[in-house]
Amino acid sequence: xxxxxxxxxxxxxxxxxxxxxxxxxxxRSESNVSVIIGDKEVSITGITDVLKLxxxxxxxxxxxxxxxxxxxxxxDIKRCIQKERSQNR
Amino acid sequence: xxxxxxxxxxxxxQNVGVLITLGLIRVLFGDYxxxxxxxxxxxxxxxxxxxxPVLLAYTGGRLFGNSRGGxxxxxxxxxxxxxxxxxxxxxxxxxxxxxxxxFAFAEKRLEKWIPPGFELFFGNLLVAIFGLTFxxxxxxxxxxxxxxxxxxxxxxxxxxxxxGWLPMTALIVEPLKVLFFNNVINHGFLVPIGIQExxxxxxxxxxxxxxxxxxxxxxxxAYLIHSPKTMRKNTYLSAIxxxxxxxxxxxFPYVLKNPLLIFAAIGGGMAxxxxxxxxxxxxxxxxxxxxxxxxxxxSPHGSLLNNVIGIFLSALVSFLLxxxxxxxxxxxxxHIENDKMLKSLGSAVPFxxxxxxEAISEEAVPTRPIQTIVFACEAGMGSSALAxxxxxxxxxxxxxxxxxxxxxxxxxxxxxxxxxxxRQFYAxxxxxxxxxxxIKINSFVDEREYHTVIQFLLDQQTEDTVDLHPHQVLxxxxxxxxxxxxxxxxxxxxxxxxxxxxxxxxxxxxxxHFTTYIGxxxxxxxxxxxxxxxxxxxxxxxxxxxxxxxxxxxxxxxAIGIASHGEEQVHLLSIIAQLLDEEEALETLKYATDxxxxxxxxxxxxx
Numbered sequence: 153x154x155x156x157x158x159x160x161x162x163x164x165x166x167x168x169x170x171x172x173x174x175x176x177x178x179x180r181s182e183s184n185v186s187v188i189i190g191d192k193e194v195s196i197t198g199i200t201d202v203l204k205l206x207x208x209x210x211x212x213x214x215x216x217x218x219x220x221x222x223x224x225x226x227x228d229i230k231r232c233i234q235k236e237r238s239q240n241r
Numbered sequence: 242x243x244x245x246x247x248x249x250x251x252x253x254x255q256n257v258g259v260l261i262t263l264g265l266i267r268v269l270f271g272d273y274x275x276x277x278x279x280x281x282x283x284x285x286x287x288x289x290x291x292x293x294p295v296l297l298a299y300t301g302g303r304l305f306g307n308s309r310g311g312x313x314x315x316x317x318x319x320x321x322x323x324x325x326x327x328x329x330x331x332x333x334x335x336x337x338x339x340x341x342x343x344f345a346f347a348e349k350r351l352e353k354w355i356p357p358g359f360e361l362f363f364g365n366l367l368v369a370i371f372g373l374t375f376x377x378x379x380x381x382x383x384x385x386x387x388x389x390x391x392x393x394x395x396x397x398x399x400x401x402x403x404x405g406w407l408p409m410t411a412l413i414v415e416p417l418k419v420l421f422f423n424n425v426i427n428h429g430f431l432v433p434i435g436i437q438e439x440x441x442x443x444x445x446x447x448x449x450x451x452x453x454x455x456x457x458x459x460x461x462x463a464y465l466i467h468s469p470k471t472m473r474k475n476t477y478l479s480a481i482x483x484x485x486x487x488x489x490x491x492x493f494p495y496v497l498k499n500p501l502l503i504f505a506a507i508g509g510g511m512a513x514x515x516x517x518x519x520x521x522x523x524x525x526x527x528x529x530x531x532x533x534x535x536x537x538x539x540s541p542h543g544s545l546l547n548n549v550i551g552i553f554l555s556a557l558v559s560f561l562l563x564x565x566x567x568x569x570x571x572x573x574x575x576h577i578e579n580d581k582m583l584k585s586l587g588s589a590v591p592f593x594x595x596x597x598x599e600a601i602s603e604e605a606v607p608t609r610p611i612q613t614i615v616f617a618c619e620a621g622m623g624s625s626a627l628a629x630x631x632x633x634x635x636x637x638x639x640x641x642x643x644x645x646x647x648x649x650x651x652x653x654x655x656x657x658x659x660x661x662x663x664r665q666f667y668a669x670x671x672x673x674x675x676x677x678x679x680i681k682i683n684s685f686v687d688e689r690e691y692h693t694v695i696q697f698l699l700d701q702q703t704e705d706t707v708d709l710h711p712h713q714v715l716x717x718x719x720x721x722x723x724x725x726x727x728x729x730x731x732x733x734x735x736x737x738x739x740x741x742x743x744x745x746x747x748x749x750x751x752x753x754h755f756t757t758y759i760g761x762x763x764x765x766x767x768x769x770x771x772x773x774x775x776x777x778x779x780x781x782x783x784x785x786x787x788x789x790x791x792x793x794x795x796x797x798x799x800a801i802g803i804a805s806h807g808e809e810q811v812h813l814l815s816i817i818a819q820l821l822d823e824e825e826a827l828e829t830l831k832y833a834t835d836x837x838x839x840x841x842x843x844x845x846x847x848x
Contacts, residue, residue: 165811203818210692
């Protein structure tokens with residue numbers, strides 16, 4: 153299991169496209185992903201789980217990934233929510 | 242105890258200007274000043290004997306008994322000052338609030354006996370009677386008594402310095418300081434003694450004991466080296482604000498997060514005090530805020546280098562100790578946490594960010610958009626001023642026009658709608674201002690705290706701005722394909738003034754690249770981020786297609802078109818995502834035949 157506190161650096165937060173992309177990575181992986189905010193831990197399995205988190209730009213959240221490909225998934229998550237988007241749609 | 246501390250801080254802070262003037266006169270015209278001048282120096286003597294005690298008394302009296310209580314207190318302490326040749330700083334600090342308190346009590350008791358229309362007359366008469374009575378008591382009895390007490394305190398303090406016990410004071414001062422008793426110790430005790438001593442000797446080392454920025458700087462520099470890159474910006478900012486801005490509160494959370502570091506603070510404090518004692522250091526007046534720049538200005542002629550050496554060495558000792566302690570605590574963390582990523586963050590996270598978010602979600606219940614924010618700290622001049630400035634910067638970046646001010650926790654203005662304070666005052670303010678929204682933050686310099694506040698404000702503004710009217714709902718809509726459906730939704734947005742006509746093409750363009758279908762028969766058509774210039778204002782249009790429209794093979798029954806400038810979209814999408822979890826509401830929406838049903842359901846979810 154790995155945990156990582158990450159800052160959302162996408163200029164307009166995790167809106168529909170990055171959220172879909174994020175879910176794409178998670179669904180293709182063999183790991184379980186959850187997000188910890190305060191006392192609550194939310195398991196991420198579908199797009200609505202991501203959207204409900206209201207991941208605004210510059211928000212910090214803790215991602216927890218458990219599974220055989222956890223390192224790769226964490227890297228994908230980082231890339232997804234932190235990459236600079238020249239084509240931010 | 243803390244209340245008394247806050248009271249004294251408030252009195253001193255409001256008069257810092259005059260205390261700094263005293264210091265400057267000493268630096269310029271004192272016996273060892275840059276331009277010694279006995280004539281001009283006599284202003285100093287009269288100020289410290291009469292003006293300063295009277296001003297302190299007035300401020301203290303006014304805090305309890307308003308301006309009339311302040312005047313009664315000022316008269317009392319003026320008589321006290323005339324009765325003795327010792328500066329009555331401590332007397333003013335004791336008597337000022339006390340007279341104000343007694344005056345307020347008497348005024349309240351007599352209120353009901355005053356005939357209507359005679360309030361001003363009796364009010365002023367009461368001031369005169371009170372003033373005269375307390376003046377007589379002070380002049381005849383209290384003056385001599387207090388002078389003798391002050392003399393004894395000074396003798397004790399001189400003994401502490403002469404016997405070499407000054408370094409030991411760090412054992413008490415440093416732990417109390419990081420527990421946010423800094424103003425209590427300094428303004429309640431050390432500063433009055435210091436002013437008294439400075440009158441006699443031209444300087445006082447007691448102005449340096451608590452105000453020495455060395456120990457805090459050492460700790461922050463050690464953190465700077467120890468922190469992962471992501472945390473360095475905050476630590477760097479804290480160090481600058483602490484050392485040059487003189488707001489020491491910024492380093493307290495770092496020590497509280499890792500209590501072992503208190504030994505670094507004590508070590509640094511002891512080293513500093515030892516040097517101060519050895520080299521006969523001191524300042525001519527209180528340095529407030531306790532910035533190195535003020536300390537340089539208020540160093541007596543010939544002592545500047547000694548003061549700087551003392552501060553530098555205390556920073557060095559504190560830095561080295563903090564480095565060792567951080568290394569030690571990091572090792573312990575590695576053993577305890579079987580967690581790869583958090584290991585790398587280690588002890589460098591000065592607080593739990595999640596806590597501040599909880600505070601907002603629990604407490605925020607404003608009924609309309611917030612227009613006035615107040616940052617409150619103990620004295621209302623240091624950390625709250627800094628925090629207000631930082632928040633203003635963030636508000637500007639997000640184009641939020643909200644007034645931000647700062648004040649003491651004892652003087653929250655009536656028009657404040659949102660109060661933001663340090664967690665130590667949170668419970669008190671939450672209790673005293675139950676009708677206002679109170680948010681606690683853990684560190685005034687952590688950027689993340691401000692992002693949380695901004696997000697809360699953005700959500701709140703969004704909630705208010707999106708207001709659903711029947712003309713935003715397209716009932717019983719029909720479209721042969723998704724392009725036609727999007728054009729219908731887009732056209733309504735244009736008609737309602739939410740966006741310009743080019744936005745429709747942008748919506749279609751997005752759909753080509755990426756479907757906006759999000760599941761369960763619902764799509765959220767919207768433009769590309771680059772097209773936000775085509776958006777006039779935030780708005781949504783809801784179209785119900787009872788027969789369904791195909792969005793890339795998925796049947797869409799509800800299309801919620803969004804016109805937004807960017808960040809609000811995340812908030813709207815979160816609401817729509819909640820709607821998706823409610824099968825029953827979705828079914829009702831799909832077959833809705835009246836506007837009211839649609840609006841009711843969407844409003845229930847916060848749209």
